[in-house]
Amino acid sequence: MKASNTSGWRPEMGIGGSAVPGAQTASGDYGLALEEPLIFELGAAGKCGVDFDEQDAEPSPGLARFLRKAPPALPGLTEPETVRHYTRLSRQNYAIDLGPFPLGSCTMKHNPRLNEKVARLPGFADIHPLQPHGTVRGAYETMAQLADWLTALTGMAAVALTPKAGAHGELCGLLCIRAAQEAKGDARQVVLVPESAHGTNPATAAFAGYRVENIPATADGRVDLGALKARLGPDVAGVMITNPNTCGLLEREMKAISDAVHAAGGYVYCDGANFNAIVGKVRPGDLGVDAMHINLHKTFSTPHGGGGPGSGPVVLSAALAPFAPLPFVTREAGGKVRLTEEEDAGADHPQSFGRMCAFHGQMGMFTRALTYILSHGADGLRQVAEDAVLNANYVLRSLEDVLDAPFAASGPCMHEALFSDADFGLGGLAEGFSTLDIAKGLIDEGFHPMTVYFPLVVHGAMLVEPTETESKAGLDRLIASMRSLAARARAGDEELKSAPHFAPRRRLDETQAARKPVLVWREPEGPD
């Protein structure tokens, strides 16, 4: 006989299951169902979490003008009221620590707690960027070790650690390309960006002052090499290729692309945010890449989104390395690590294009990423890529009979599986159902939705990135929920059109939310 457990939990409820009556979900795993007033609505004047001494002495005359005329407009709450408010709020949000977060291209993988333990060591957590150099040698050594790993894993000559996120890294790479071309007296104006590139690529190129031109995709979702070659010329500064691309596919012709771009005097920028799919397997340097950002917060598991800041180091080829931004760490003969400072730049690094930020970058992310790298080792990192790709292909093959998978016929995917809202042979999603309905339905099933309507190359895109940190059981629950949602859409279940039903909010007006966001609380006006 099956053993019963005392909590009343049954496997079909899924993890985090609750007893919402009348719910129609495959897993019984419901969205978050709390309402919470604003802290200003909870608070009352005169209440306070701490006791202040009575101030009866007059302030010294010089300070009197700084005295408040009116009490600050802060909510008054006791300490437990405050703690409970924020704890309840934290439960309204979805987090990678709560369940799968299959947001394509974002790589929401588990953040190992070992990383957190190391980042919190006082020698890392309590240092200041303006401390005397002699007192932060360990931090420089950590940065140098991370730099060694990143250049070894990518087969590149150098790395700029300072960029603070992927898009910031893209800007860093393009500024290196511009500096390299200007040094040759050959300023060029155009950057080519294929359709399958991440949206930040054309945005960065435009921000850096380049004219952006699109290169079409082939029918199998990759860069059209012929079209690219036809457009190359003396005005083209370079290309920005996302590899693996945003269709979750490897750009197999990368070496041919690089050779053609180099022959035309351009440089190759690779968007390496999806490096998690190929780390330990492919070295972008071998494919002719000149600059590539790595999202430490994706590939190397440092928390991001609501969980923490990003970090986007840029690896550089020997051709671009002299133009890297300051400051950076270098290893002297004998292994001693030194920080290349602005003051010695004239002698040391005369061609640097300048600085990306005031200090050294995201030190907390460097320690987390290096911890992750060292705890996996080279073999473990290769397995990260293999498992990420295996999980994505498991999702792709488990759903391709109920959702249109536009590129499934052209072979396995990399780290993410792409679906569209197109008809899928069996009659298609019933009239009036869309990708948005599947995504919102997923919230009721207890999952964060996948990336939707991106990439733009397919209609109504659903991009699912499971990452390597989900178990097969976890993937099976996600797949069961997505199959159930596809079936409900096909059966014309009108309830799905107003999902989510078990979240703190029903379906929002997406346009209003983007155009007229209400971000500030203002006290309602009184009767006078």
Ligand SMILES: *Cc1c(COP(=O)(O)O)cnc(C)c1O
């Ligand atoms: C996430 C991502 C970026 C941008 O990285 P940020 O750290 O968010 O700036 C760029 N390209 C691709 C392919 C990405 O997935």
